[in-house]
Amino acid sequence: xxxxxxxxxxxxxxxxxxxxxxxxxxxxxxxxxxxxxxxxxxxxxxxxxxxxxxxxxxxxxxxxxxxxxxxxxxxxxxxxxxxxxxxxxxxxxxxxxxxxxxxxxxxxxxxxxxxxxxxxxxxxxxxxxxxxxxxxxxxxxxxxxxxxxxxxxxxxxxxxxxxxxxxxxxxxxxxxxxxxxxxxxxxxxxxxxxxxxxxxxxxxxxxxxxxxxxxxxxxxxxxxxxxxxxxxxxxxxxxxxxxxxxxxxxxxxxxxxxxxxxxxxxxxxxxxxxxxxxxxxxxxxxxxxxxxxxxxxxxxxxxxxxxxxxxxxxxxxxxxxx
Ligand code: PBG
Ligand code: ZN
Numbered sequence: 490x491x492x493x494x495x496x497x498x499x500x501x502x503x504x505x506x507x508x509x510x511x512x513x514x515x516x517x518x519x520x521x522x523x524x525x526x527x528x529x530x531x532x533x534x535x536x537x538x539x540x541x542x543x544x545x546x547x548x549x550x551x552x553x554x555x556x557x558x559x560x561x562x563x564x565x566x567x568x569x570x571x572x573x574x575x576x577x578x579x580x581x582x583x584x585x586x587x588x589x590x591x592x593x594x595x596x597x598x599x600x601x602x603x604x605x606x607x608x609x610x611x612x613x614x615x616x617x618x619x620x621x622x623x624x625x626x627x628x629x630x631x632x633x634x635x636x637x638x639x640x641x642x643x644x645x646x647x648x649x650x651x652x653x654x655x656x657x658x659x660x661x662x663x664x665x666x667x668x669x670x671x672x673x674x675x676x677x678x679x680x681x682x683x684x685x686x687x688x689x690x691x692x693x694x695x696x697x698x699x700x701x702x703x704x705x706x707x708x709x710x711x712x713x714x715x716x717x718x719x720x721x722x723x724x725x726x727x728x729x730x731x732x733x734x735x736x737x738x739x740x741x742x743x744x745x746x747x748x749x750x751x752x753x754x755x756x757x758x759x760x761x762x763x764x765x766x767x768x769x770x771x772x773x774x775x776x777x778x779x780x781x782x783x784x785x786x787x788x789x790x791x792x793x794x795x796x797x798x799x800x801x802x803x804x805x806x807x808x809x810x811x
Pocket of ligand 2: 605606607608614615650651
């Protein structure tokens with residue numbers, strides 16, 4: 490008779506038959522860098538996460554590297570915003586400066602540069618605007634320009650998060666034209682227009698000034714459409730695929746994993762982080778248990794890597810439990 494409990498008898502046995510694991514080298518930690526001096530400013534809706542000026546960011550990078558986390562995802566917060574998001578592709582912008590600084594100390598650390606305009610535009614949208622419309626094709630050269638600037642500054646991977654059509658092709662072409670043929674693109678392919686990005690927009694000062702992102706990010710109801718987005722991005726030259734948010738979209742991760750042979754990156758986003766932190770702060774849940782369950786859940790769904798604000802804690806817990 491089949492008795493599944495036989496293999497649950499002891500931790501040793503359970504550990505032998507355990508199907509999925511999360512490892513430190515599968516974690517990617519998002520970092521916010523900001524113009525200014527002596528800033529390590531906590532983000533209220535994301536306990537434990539700060540915005541850092543360049544003279545303080547190394548504190549956080551040191552911790553990250555010390556814990557064995559292999560990669561960071563960089564977001565920039567500029568001092569000046571304008572209509573066309575100039576700060577995103579300025580050669581001396583906050584992100585290229587941060588890349589050079591961090592690479593200088595830690596050449597081995599993988600720096601993934603998020604590419605988008607919303608942190609840099611006065612209107613807070615991810616593309617150029619004309620008469621209230623978010624322009625697609627006109628935005629592409631700017632995303633391509635930013636990608637080249639970041640890659641030349643030393644970024645290891647370029648991660649476009651804007652959701653304009655054809656941006657992966659535009660970025661690939663621009664990188665190749667500059668001889669950066671070996672710089673991979675990690676495309677935010679299945680990116681849904683989600684309420685879960687709220688705390689991030691506090692952290693990155695990137696909330697849209699009018700309207701919403703529904704004409705470029707995906708409708709949360711559309712799992713099948715996500716497969717079209719992934720297919721397009723792969724055809725355009727994406728090397729890695731991001732699905733986000735993660736927890737409410739595990740079916741999408743599973744579907745991508747069943748249909749495409751490409752490493753999938755789950756982005757466990759700011760709102761997901763905030764909910765866990767809030768419940769934990771109230772003593773309503775066991776934070777470590779919940780976070781580790783979420784991590785292994787994402788692996789089970791088919792993610793190869795996880796971008797998460799919990800990365801330092803996860804790495805610490807994995808080290809403790811070894
Ligand atoms: C910007 C961007 C966003 C996130 C990553 N890049 C926010 C948005 O699209 O409004 C969300 C990350 C998070 O919530 O943790 N394009
Ligand atoms: Zn954006």
